[in-house]
Amino acid sequence: MSKGPVVILTALNLEYQAVRQKLASPQMHRHERGTRFEVGTVQGTTHRVALGLTSKGNHSAAVIAERAIQEFSPVAVLFVGVAGALWDATGLGDVVVASHVYAYHGGTSEDEGLKARPRVWEAPHGISQLAAHLARLNDWSDSASGHGDAPQVRFGAIAAGEVVQNSRISAEAKWIRQHYNDALAIEMEAAGVAQAGHLNGAPVAIIRGISDRADGTKNSADDRSRQPQAAANAAAFAIRLAVELAAEQEETAVHEVSAMPQDDRLRSSDTVGRPVSNTAHNSTVGIMAGSVTGSSVHLNTAPQESGPVNLIAALKGFRENLGRHHAEGALDKETYREALADLDSALRSAEGNTRDTSMRAAMTLRRLRGLVTECPALLAELVPLIAAAGDRA
Template sequence: MIVLLTALSVEHDAVRDLLTNVVQRTCAGGTIFEVGELAAHPGRKVALSVTGTGALPAATLTERALTEFKPTAVLFVGIAGGLCDWLEIGDVVVATKIQAYQGGRSEDDEFLIRPNAWLVSHELEQIARRLPRDPRWRAGLPTASGANAPAVHFEAVAAGDIVLNSRTSAEAERIRRSFNDAVAIEMESAGFAQAGHLHGRVSMATIRAISDRADGTKSTTDSRGAQRLAATSAAAFATALAAAINEPGEVDHSPRSERRTVPVDPGTVHNSNVNHNGWVGAQLGVNTGNFRLTWPEGPHSE
């Protein structure tokens, strides 16, 4: 089972459009999940829910999903504001690092930052980095043309309970000065990452797509459908990632050329037993090829 979490209805709807055979499941506390299969990957079970905005509800519902489904992986899927001019609306950002930028200590004349940070699960990052070279991930996009497909970036993301819509505010300047490797900003991944860190036994990743430039133009880009465009991009990549994850007990269907093979040298096993007027038994746990049993003054056996 793969769990997909979103914060907004527009993000939820984009993922829901890529699912089939969906049924509703209500878990402890009344949280509703939609459980179904990936339309492009029949048989791959996923659970989908909306957390609402902010780190606290994201952390709470992440923990609830981990308890309810015991998933192989959990993905947070949604939109984000872009902090770099080279990002295009609709571009996908896989968060290699999530930085909670609001922690700190306020003094009379300065703010001393005390941030937290979490890295993406290595296994999911490795799988995700292969997807941009596979045109099949674009199947979830409205236009499957390669020329119109969004770019995919692997970069750090800043997370905090603030909607940033300025490049010149005090908050924007603090992020630029102290978290300058972050290329996008959003509100939920710090809570999501902390819940995963405390759980400690499941792979987790944040998949975001750029819906605005966090520069004062959010209302304009939102009115032009940028949120829907970005949510669709994030959903397409996240569901492709969910399909690429090998669940426990699942056969590896990747091309043979991509599978890791480990050469095994059976070596030589030597064993000597001395026996007088009795039986000698040998128990071999691993058969490494031809073997020979010998004993003094007796026939050779092979």
């Protein structure tokens, strides 16, 4: 599974700002070709999100989505923003999560009319299941929005084309409703993002807040007032989904490390400076080749203590290993700074040596775990320390 952040992409600045305001300390990240992303953590968590702007249209959305996937190796890509409703049953302000996406402009023109030849991408099963679960919990919307009834989350098809649809009586509007009558919403980017995810093996979710009914009112004053709330609703649900996706990825990484045979765990931790010593006299030593000629080699021959972990000493040792990973480039500056702050906080709590301080140390170390999931060796070293802090509580 990917160790990267969740990528969230939007087409409009309005949508971008709705997501950005939910991130703590976003930092600019520049792709080598000039595309700019911002990477921050979801407020109140350690889960990272990379945010990018694609501009309008399936083509530009596909290019930027693929660039983001290649750059970040994300847990998932979420495309977030506003859309028009195709049917009255979908309320203004509601959030539509795509069960599948139609690229509806595929077709063939024949004497009796335009025949539909769409491309279709289904949403990944795991993301659909998680989104449905969050919708049932119904704890994702901003309580302070103050805009009437709470928005509903609806699941269904989304139609993605190449033109702005702002009529219910035009020939194209009638054609869309005839051939894609199960689509709940219509927009212009989902097909490009879905294709990029398909080609690169990245899970994609399309999340749209309904701002209009594609009925000629798209540029009205009412629509301009509804767009910000629709964008905020979509952003709120997307952020909730992003946090859960990142948490699931973190738990999977921990289970993978815990399930390793002990020898594999030790090997995975060699890069964090686990003490290794060797003595060779008049000899040739080929450790990497697994050969020793004419000498003896001693690797940690001292017996390991089997007693309880000395948590204070272990945390101080982990601090040195954290610095080593940063120096070697395995941890970027911002991640290292946040990880160091969490570690120092856990160390102070552990030195308190009471049940409450030990509990705080364990909670802080769990937050720290989310920052080092990209470093299996650090993760393997941290897991028993979390357990040791919990045992003291």
